[in-house]
Amino acid sequence: xxxxxxxxxxxxxxxxxxxxxxxxxxxxxxxxxxxxxxxxxxxxxxxxxxxxxxxxxxxxxxxxxxxxxxxxxxxxxxxxxxxxxxxxxxxxxxxxxxxxxxxxxxxxxxxxxxxxxxxxxxxxxxxxxxxxxxxxxxxxxxxxxxxxxxxxxxxxxxxxxxxxxxxxxxxxxxxxxxxxxxxxxxxxxxxxxxxxxxxxxxxxxxxxxxxxxxxxxxxxxxxxxxxxxxxxxxxxxxxxxxxxxxxxxxxxxxxxxxxxxxxxxxxxxxxxxxxxxxxxxxxxxxxxxxxxxxxxxxxxxxxxxxxxxxxxxxxxxxxxxxxxxxxxxxxxxxxxxxxxxxxxxxxxxxxxxxxxxxxxxxxxxxxxxxxxxxxxxxxxxxxxxxxxxxx
Amino acid sequence: xxxxxxxxxxxxxxxxxxxxxxxxxxxxxxxxxxxxxxxxxxxxxxxxxxxxxxxxxxxxxxxxxxxxxxxxxxxxxxxxxxxxxxxxxxxxxxxxxxxxxxxxxxxxxxxxxxxxxxxxxxxxxxxxxxxxxxxxxxxxxxxxxxxxxxxxxxxxxxxxxxxxxxxxxxxxxxxxxxxxxxxxxxxxxxxxxxxxxxxxxxxxxxxxxxxxxxxxxxxxxxxxxxxxxxxxxxxxx
Numbered sequence: 342x343x344x345x346x347x348x349x350x351x352x353x354x355x356x357x358x359x360x361x362x363x364x365x366x367x368x369x370x371x372x373x374x375x376x377x378x379x380x381x382x383x384x385x386x387x388x389x390x391x392x393x394x395x396x397x398x399x400x401x402x403x404x405x406x407x408x409x410x411x412x413x414x415x416x417x418x419x420x421x422x423x424x425x426x427x428x429x430x431x432x433x434x435x436x437x438x439x440x441x442x443x444x445x446x447x448x449x450x451x452x453x454x455x456x457x458x459x460x461x462x463x464x465x466x467x468x469x470x471x472x473x474x475x476x477x478x479x480x481x482x483x484x485x486x487x488x489x490x491x492x493x494x495x496x497x498x499x500x501x502x503x504x505x506x507x508x509x510x511x512x513x514x515x516x517x518x519x520x521x522x523x524x525x526x527x528x529x530x531x532x533x534x535x536x537x538x539x540x541x542x543x544x545x546x547x548x549x550x551x552x553x554x555x556x557x558x559x560x561x562x563x564x565x566x567x568x569x570x571x572x573x574x575x576x577x578x579x580x581x582x583x584x585x586x587x588x589x590x591x592x593x594x595x596x597x598x599x600x601x602x603x604x605x606x607x608x609x610x611x612x613x614x615x616x617x618x619x620x621x622x623x624x625x626x627x628x629x630x631x632x633x634x635x636x637x638x639x640x641x642x643x644x645x646x647x648x649x650x651x652x653x654x655x656x657x658x659x660x661x662x663x664x665x666x667x668x669x670x671x672x673x674x675x676x677x678x679x680x681x682x683x684x685x686x687x688x689x690x691x692x693x694x695x696x697x698x699x700x701x702x703x704x705x706x707x708x709x710x711x712x713x714x715x716x717x718x719x720x721x722x723x724x725x726x727x728x729x730x731x732x
Numbered sequence: 733x734x735x736x737x738x739x740x741x742x743x744x745x746x747x748x749x750x751x752x753x754x755x756x757x758x759x760x761x762x763x764x765x766x767x768x769x770x771x772x773x774x775x776x777x778x779x780x781x782x783x784x785x786x787x788x789x790x791x792x793x794x795x796x797x798x799x800x801x802x803x804x805x806x807x808x809x810x811x812x813x814x815x816x817x818x819x820x821x822x823x824x825x826x827x828x829x830x831x832x833x834x835x836x837x838x839x840x841x842x843x844x845x846x847x848x849x850x851x852x853x854x855x856x857x858x859x860x861x862x863x864x865x866x867x868x869x870x871x872x873x874x875x876x877x878x879x880x881x882x883x884x885x886x887x888x889x890x891x892x893x894x895x896x897x898x899x900x901x902x903x904x905x906x907x908x909x910x911x912x913x914x915x916x917x918x919x920x921x922x923x924x925x926x927x928x929x930x931x932x933x934x935x936x937x938x939x940x941x942x943x944x945x946x947x948x949x950x951x952x953x954x955x956x957x958x959x960x961x962x963x964x965x966x967x968x969x
Contacts, residue, residue: 342846349834624830627791628891629819629847631812722811724792727826 343634347641351649354614358646361610365650368603370658372596372699377662377689378670379592383585384690387578389682393526395577396434396463397558403568405552407528410440410453417550421566424554432560434461435551437541443516443534445492445500452532454504456541463555466529470520471537480540482516485530489521496521502534507546514544526682584681600703604710611643612714622718623726632719636712639719643711644704651700662691738899738931739765739788744797746783746954757783758794758954765899765933770925771947772934780954781935782903788933789822789901790814802898819847823892825902829884831876837863837887838872844895862890866920882913886920893924899931900924906938918944 351358405416420428420435427433437456442449459471473481482502484494494500495518502514516534524530542548554569556562565571615622622635630638669686721729746758758780765771765788773781786792787799790806799806802821809817823844824830831840841862845855863869866886876884885905892900902921906914922944924930934941942948950958 342843346832346834353834620828620830621832623791624826624832626815627789627818627824627830628844629815631815633812722792724786727786727791727830 343638343641347638347645350614350618350642351645354610357610357614361606361646362650362653364606365603365646366653366657368596368599369650369654369699369703370661371599373654373658373662373691373696374665374689375592375596376589376695376699377666377691378687379585379589380692380695381666381688381690382588382683383581385684385687386581386585386682389525389684390578390581391558391574392465393524393529393682394464395574396555397560398556398562398574399572399577400554400556400565400569401572402552403570413438413440413453413552416552417547418568419549420551420554421569423566424563427560427563431460431462432557434458434463434555434557435538436553436555437538437545437547437550438552439504439541439545441505441534442503443492443500444503445494445498448492450492450532452502452534454502454534454536454541456536456538458538461555463557466522466524467520468535471535473519475517475519478515479517480514480536481519483520483522483535484518485533486521486523487527487530488532488534489518494518494521504541504544506544512544514540525684528682581682600706604706607643607646607707608710608714610646611639611711614642615639615714615718619718619721619726619729622721623723623728626723626726635719636715639715640708640712643715644708646711647704647707651704655696662689665689666691736767737764738767738769738801739933740798740800741784741788742798742800744784744787744794744799746780746787746792747795756954758787761797761954761956763949763956763959765931767898767931768925768929769947770922770932770945771949772936772941772945773949773951774936774942774945775951776937779951781937781951783954784951785901785903785933785935788899789824790818791824819844821898823895823897823900825885825888825892825900825905827904827907829876829881829888829908831884831887831891833876836873836875837868837879837890840876840887841890841894844891848895858894859890862894865893865924866890880913881909882916885909885913885917889917889920889924893928893930896928897930899933902932902934904936904938905934906936906941911940914938914940 402416402418404412406412417437424433428435435458439454439456441452441454443452444450457468457471459468461468468483471481471483475481479499484492489495492500498518500516500518502516504512504514506512514536516536542550562571625635625638626632666689669688671686674685718726742762744758744761745756747754747756749755761784773784775781783792787794788801790809793807798808801817804817806814806817832843835843838859841859842855845858850858860869863872866889868883868886868890871879871883871887876887879887905921906917909917918941921932925932934945936942947961948958949956950960
C-alpha cells in the first residue's frame with residue numbers, strides 16, 4: 342500500500358516531479374561521465390605505460406632512482422648467470438642508462454642515454470632502426486619525436502654525444518639519427534637518447550652491465566637476485582595511480598557540488614510536499630497509520646526519485662555512453678604535451694562496477710534527505726497535523 | 733434499554749500555551765458515552781468541541797485526566813498503540829471530507845481495510861456493501877475531485893463505516909454542505925446508527941445536525957454545561 346501511494350504521489354507531482362527527476366538524472370549522467378573519463382584516463386595511461394615503458398615488470402639495480410641522475414653513477418650491475426637463458430629466450434631485456442651531454446645543432450643538452458637491445462620485444466617501441474648499417478665511427482641513434490623536434494633534428498642528421506666512462510674519463514660518440522619514434526609516454530621521449538646496447542656499453546666501458554631489466558609480459562618473473570630488485574607493474578604504476586587519483590579528487594569536488602544541489606532540490610521538494618500534505622498525513626494517522634509508516638511513506642517517495650533518476654540515467658546513458666566509449670573523445674591536444682601519457686583521443690571507461698558504485702553512493706544520501714523531513718513531520722500528533730493541514 | 737458504557741472521560745484537562753500563559757481548552761471535564769448513542773457536542777466556536785473529539789479519538793492526549801474506550805485508557809497508550817487502537821475501533825468523519833485525492837472512491841473506502849490487513853476478496857465485498865449502502869456504486873472509480881460535496885462526504889461516511897468501528901466521531905460533518913445535502917447525510921448517519929447500531933459522537937454548532945441528535949452535550953469554555961438526552965419517543969424523527 343505504501344509503495345502504491347508513494348508512487349501515485351510522485352506521479353501526481355507532475356512539473357515538480359519532472360524537474361526534480363531532471364536535475365537528478367543530469368547529475369547522475371554528469372557524474373557517470375566524469376568518472377568514466379577519469380577511469381578511461383587511468384586505463385589509457387596504464388596501458389600505454391605498460392606497453393611502451395614498463396613491460397611485464399622490471400628488475401632494478403639496487404640504488405637506481407629514475408628521478409636522481411646521480412644514482413646512475415653506481416646503479417649498474419651485470420645480469421646474474423641464472424637469468425641468461427631468459428635473455429636468450431627473449432623474455433628478459435637489458436637496459437643500460439647513463440648520463441650524457443648531447444650537442445645538437447651546436448646546442449648543449451643534458452640527456453639520459455639509454456642502451457637498448459634493438460631486437461627487444463618487451464615494449465612495443467620499435468628499436469630495429471638502431472641496427473642500421475652505418476660507416477665506421479658513426480653510431481645509430483633514435484630520438485622521440487618531441488625531443489627531435491625540440492632539437493631541430495631530422496632523420497639522417499648528425500650530432501655529438503659526450504659520455505663519462507666507468508673510469509671517469511670522458512668519451513664522445515658521433516651519432517646519426519636513424520628514426521624519430523612516437524611514444525605516448527613522455528618519459529621515453531623527453532631528453533632521452535637511444536643507442537644500441539652494445540655500443541653504449543663499449544663507450545662507457547661497462548661490458549655486460551645494465552641498469553634495469555625489462556621482463557616480457559607473460560613471462561614468469563624469477564626470484565630477485567642481489568643486487569637486482571624486482572619492481573612489479575603495480576609498483577611501477579603507483580605514480581600513475583596517484584596522478585589519476587588526484588584528477589579524480591578534482592572531479593569529486595565537481596560532482597559532489599552537483600549532488601549537493603540535487604539533494605537540496607530533493608530536500609526542498611520533499612519538505613514542501615510534506616508540509617503541503619499535512620492534512621493527508623493527519624488523515625492517514627486518523628485511519629490508523631503509525632508514525633513510522635508515515636515516515637516510511639514519505640521516505641519511500643523520496644527514494645523513488647533516486648531510483649527513477651538511476652533508471653533514467655541508465656536509459657539515456659547506456660546508448661550515449663556506449664557511443665562515446667566506442668568513438669572516444671577528441672581532447673584537441675594530447676596529454677603528452679603536459680607530460681602525461683595520454684593520447685589525443687580519450688576513451689571513457691564505463692564499467693558495471695563504476696555505475697553501481699555511483700548509484701550505491703547516491704541512494705543512501707537520497708534516503709537520508711527523504712527521511713529527515715518525513716521523520717520531523719511524523720512526530721506531529723494526528724490532531725496537530727489535521728489542524729495545521731486545514732490552515 | 734440497558735446502558736452499556738463505551739467511552740468515558742474523567743476529569744479531563746486540555747491546556748494550550750497561548751501568548752505565555754495556559755489556555756484551558758477543556759477543564760475538569762467528565763462524561764460517559766454509551767454504546768449505540770447518537771450524541772453531539774454542541775457549542776460555539778472555541779468551546780472545546782473539536783478538542784474533546786480529538787482526545788476521545790486518540791488523535792491527541794489530555795494534560796490531565798483519563799479517557800477510556802472499551803476499557804482501555806487511551807491516554808496511557810504509546811503513539812503506536814493509539815494508532816493501532818484507532819485502526820481497529822475508531823472512525824472519523826471530517827468537515828473537509830479528507831479523502832485522499834489520488835485514490836479513487838473505491839480505494840479511499842478500501843484504505844481502512846488494507847490497514848486492517850483483510851484479504852482482497854473480503855475487502856472488495858465490504859467496500860461494495862458500503863458503497864451500495866450509500867448509493868455510490870456508480871462513483872466507485874471516480875476521483876474525489878470529480879465528486880460534489882455531498883458525494884464526497886458520503887464517501888467519507890462509507891470509509892468510516894466500512895470497518896464496522898466501535899465509534900464514529902464526526903467533526904462538523906455538514907459544515908461544507910448545502911441544506912439538502914446536509915439532511916441527506918444526516919439521515920444516512922441516523923440510519924447507520926439505527927440499523928447497524930454504530931455509536932456516533934458529533935461536534936457541531938449546526939442546527940440541522942442538532943435536530944437529529946438523540947443526546948445533546950453542550951460545551952461552554954471547555955466545560956459541559958448541559959447534557960440532555962431526549963426521551964425515547966422523541967428520538968425518532
